[in-house]
Amino acid sequence: MRFAQPFVTLRGESMSRSVNQKTAKYALYAVLAVLIYVGPPQRKSDVSPSPSGPADRVIAVYESLNQSVIEASVMSGSTVQAIDKAGKWRQYDKNKIPEAMKTILAPVVEKCGIPCVCMIQENAVIAACKFPNSDADLSVFVKKNGGF
Amino acid sequence: MISFTITAANVDKWCGQAGSGEFDFGGHRRVLNANRFPLGSNRIMFAKPMAESIEIIPEEQWPDLISMKDRCHSWLHDRACDLPCKDQNGLGYCHGYGPVTCMEVMREVAGLPYVELSAESVAGRVTRWRNEGGDPEEDLQALVEHGACLASYMDKPHSISPSRWMDGWEENAKLHRAEEVYSQIAGDLWLIAGTCALRNIATSPWFDWWGHCISGSYRLKYDVKTKKIYRLDRNNWGMSWGENGYCWFEKGRGRSQGTPSGIVAVRVATPSEAA
Numbered sequence: 001m002r003f004a005q006p007f008v009t010l011r012g013e014s015m016s017r018s019v020n021q022k023t024a025k026y027a028l029y030a031v032l033a034v035l036i037y038v039g040p041p042q043r044k045s046d047v048s049p050s051p052s053g054p055a056d057r058v059i060a061v062y063e064s065l066n067q068s069v070i071e072a073s074v075m076s077g078s079t080v081q082a083i084d085k086a087g088k089w090r091q092y093d094k095n096k097i098p099e100a101m102k103t104i105l106a107p108v109v110e111k112c113g114i115p116c117v118c119m120i121q122e123n124a125v126i127a128a129c130k131f132p133n134s135d136a137d138l139s140v141f142v143k144k145n146g147g148f
Numbered sequence: 149m150i151s152f153t154i155t156a157a158n159v160d161k162w163c164g165q166a167g168s169g170e171f172d173f174g175g176h177r178r179v180l181n182a183n184r185f186p187l188g189s190n191r192i193m194f195a196k197p198m199a200e201s202i203e204i205i206p207e208e209q210w211p212d213l214i215s216m217k218d219r220c221h222s223w224l225h226d227r228a229c230d231l232p233c234k235d236q237n238g239l240g241y242c243h244g245y246g247p248v249t250c251m252e253v254m255r256e257v258a259g260l261p262y263v264e265l266s267a268e269s270v271a272g273r274v275t276r277w278r279n280e281g282g283d284p285e286e287d288l289q290a291l292v293e294h295g296a297c298l299a300s301y302m303d304k305p306h307s308i309s310p311s312r313w314m315d316g317w318e319e320n321a322k323l324h325r326a327e328e329v330y331s332q333i334a335g336d337l338w339l340i341a342g343t344c345a346l347r348n349i350a351t352s353p354w355f356d357w358w359g360h361c362i363s364g365s366y367r368l369k370y371d372v373k374t375k376k377i378y379r380l381d382r383n384n385w386g387m388s389w390g391e392n393g394y395c396w397f398e399k400g401r402g403r404s405q406g407t408p409s410g411i412v413a414v415r416v417a418t419p420s421e422a423a
Binding site: 078083088097 | 203257
């Protein structure tokens with residue numbers, strides 16, 4: 001017993017199964033071709049692919065000389081305090097980056113300049129940007145990239 | 149850099165010069181790596197002068213910046229208020245306790261794990277392990293060159309007998325050095341201490357009226373009615389002193405007032421994760 005026509009257009013016209021299968025096949029090929037050409041859709045990230053969970057560490061690189069009041073305030077603001085409470089905040093003067101972190105942070109500094117902030121997961125940078133000018137912007141950046 | 153030897157006879161010649169060399173003035177001899185002999189002063193400075201290293205913020209801009217930082221909860225006090233208050237417990241080492249507290253605060257700001265540092269391991273070098281006062285700038289120099297070891301290396305709290313300390317305390321101290329430091333003894337020190345508070349730079353001010361050195365620049369507050377500004381500093385006399393160890397100071401050089409006679413500051417501490 002049939003309760004509904006499986007292939008019915010919006011106008012209610014019935015279509016043959018073979019025509020619909022062909023259309024679906026071509027559509028699939030088209031999508032595959034597009035995916036092969038441009039790659040799968042990705043979250044925008046400056047340095048590496050999208051995160052797959054909260055960051056292990058959030059790191060800021062700054063220059064102590066003539067650091068602005070705003071920048072110093074954001075680096076000690078509510079968002080940073082919350083990250084620090086979780087033991088995941090670090091900030092390094094550009095001339096005092098620990099040896100172990102230099103190779104990880106060098107591309108970030110090169111790309112984003114100083115000051116900058118990045119999120120690290122399993123020793124890989126998952127997101128990075130120029131250091132935000134407000135606590136709210138820093139909070140958005142961290143949340144957008146998987147939190148901490 | 150130039151090299152020179154300052155003596156009482158040639159002191160005028162080297163006023164205002166930066167360089168490296170030997171200091172032999174008033175019978176006190178010191179070898180310095182980098183120093184400055186400020187104009188109008190009869191002492192040599194080890195660290196970079198603050199007034200030349202940071203942009204000073206005029207006092208008329210402070211009220212707006214104070215309310216901005218209040219809104220953001222972004223004072224050093226907001227970051228470091230959970231740090232245990234040091235207590236020198238009668239030991240004459242305030243000159244070491246102030247700068248070492250700065251180190252602990254700046255480690256906290258950098259997100260590094262909290263470690264209790266031994267002020268004795270710094271001040272003791274300066275006084276040759278005698279229980280006596282000293283110049284905080286010399287402690288700053290010791291902090292840069294040798295660092296401060298963990299308090300747990302000492303045989304007991306406030307010990308000044310390093311022969312009884314755990315082996316390796318000098319190696320451990322190298323993990324906790326001050327990497328970037330400033331000092332200032334001339335000029336408008338109220339203005340400089342306030343600027344450091346706004347820029348989140350931990351300072352260690354000292355006061356001639358008190359004959360004492362503490363840690364400071366944790367926060368500023370502005371009283372709208374009196375239009376006065378106050379600065380929050382922290383003593384090294386434990387939590388029972390003042391407001392949980394802290395005290396508000398107003399401008400002035402009189403007794404109980406907060407314009408320092410000198411300031412040293414630690415801007416960057418060694419970013420060592422290991423304790």
